[in-house]
Amino acid sequence: MLISLRQICKVYHMEEVDVPALQEVSTDIAAGEFVAIMGHSGSGKSTLLNLLGCLDRPDSGTYLLDGHEVDRLDSDALAGIRNRKIGFVFQNFNLLPRTTALENVELPLYYGAKLSSAERHERARALLIRLGLKDRLGHHPGQLSGGQQQRVAIARALVNQPPLILADEPTGNLDSRSADDIMALFQELNREGITIVMVTHEPDIARFAKRVIQMKDGKIV
């Protein structure tokens, strides 16, 4: 199993009121799966994704990622896990403004493996070319279309060759044609063995996944 969740609980404390976001969630995701997490807003799907992405820690329960018990790790170790094991794709792309596509893709390489700047360039360049952005290497995000920006973001997620990609509404800001392109790209990456977990509320998008996890009131239905 790539991901193994056991009795995960998470409660948000908001002004004297405790809001339970996840209640005893247990599930497994095998390597090579393509999972869509669906649910209404407030169903806990974003909280679940943040936990999967090691951006947050559960209040109780255990989380095994690729064999590591990550709920016990300190924040530096979690940063290392995020860097090596996980690639993030966001709804609003989160590319650095006034920074070239190439530099945006290189970003995760600064925090992980010790690479020379030539190796960094080469890796980022190869990925962007593969994702069809050969002519856009030196462009800033502002000079790219939404679909192109999301491709740059995906290249950034892939640059450290992680086994897992976490996507939070990756097509939320895209027109339907770009959205279909991005989904096709995800399917292609998935065929190559990368595990993809994607949060979405659009059934059309969820259809691209091999499995759908429905969430409601902090529980998997």
Place this chain on the structure above:
Amino acid sequence: MTGIITLKIAMRALIRNKARSLLTALGIIIGIAAVIAVVAVGQGASVTMRSQINSMGNNLLLIFPGSQKTGGFHGGAGTQQTLTAEDGEAILRECPFVQAMTPLVRTGAQCIYRENDWGTSVQGVDVSYQEVRGWDVASGSFFTDSDVRSASRVCVIGKTVAEQLFQGEDPVNQSIRIKNMPFRVMGVMTSKGSAAWGQDQDDTIIAPWTTVRRVLQNSAFNNVNQLMFSLVSMDILPQAKEEISQILRQRHRLNVSTDNDFTLTDMTEVTKMITQVSSLMTMLLTIIASISLVVGGIGIMNIMLVAVSERTREIGLRLAIGARRRDILMQFLAEAVALSGAGGLMGIALGVSVANIIARINHWPVMVSPGAVLIALTFSAGVGIFFGFYPAWRAARLNPIESLRRE
């Protein structure tokens, strides 16, 4: 991440906001420039003043005739005519601390060479004047002891006089007229430049004191305007003054209740005063400059806080893709240090140019010490670390999930 890469990324972030970075660094630029310029100018000024004082002579001690007291009337220094060349010779003989001595008689005179004429001062001195003042002949020779004994009409002239009277001709062995009497020019002195009070020391004619006294002043007496001594060392100055006073009081037959009829003057008081004043000024201006550095540092802190809040999403993203908290801390700290360090470098450049301009206007040597530059650079980097730490710490403490959600 290595330090060099961190710094490179920081520089890139600063270049992205050129105008803002420059304006933020301006406080540091001005502060550092002020420190460098003030220290350089202060050191240049005090070196100049000290060298001017040294140009007066070697371990110089001067004796002037004292003030005259007749009944209730108290005249100024030099009103008495009691100091003689013999006093000087006696002191030279009896006081072991004295290395050389010359009497000095001063008069003003109009000098003529062919159609050129020039009004200047004539100093009557002994041969040892060269040693006492540490002043050599540039061309020709100085007059001799026998010239002094026989009151010969010979002289050596300062560079300014040589230029004014001879205008490029070689003055050596020419004849000039001083107060309408012919004098042979034996040599030209090296240039001494201006004295501490601005007087041109090269605008003078030097002749045997006997000649000045007998020929130019037409007097048979040996009283002089001044006795100049060169002491063995400045360390024995108090003893030397005491002993010389005793010798003079004996020679002038002054009883215990009578004041000295002479005045001893040395340069240590003047040197001390100049040093004190210049170091006080340097300190004062350095304090003002330091205040501007602190203000500059607060400017950096302010703009870094703005940057952290503007770039919250970027921080969230960096945390998500694997940056540790200390990476974020180092990134923003590096930006603050790069900002203040670049400001420091520009400030040093500005300060050195300002110091050069001021030095050129005042004809001082430029005294930009490498120590001051190093301290300025360290200080500006320190300002960056000190004032950049709080914003960087705030950045490193951000929650990645909330930061990513921020618009």
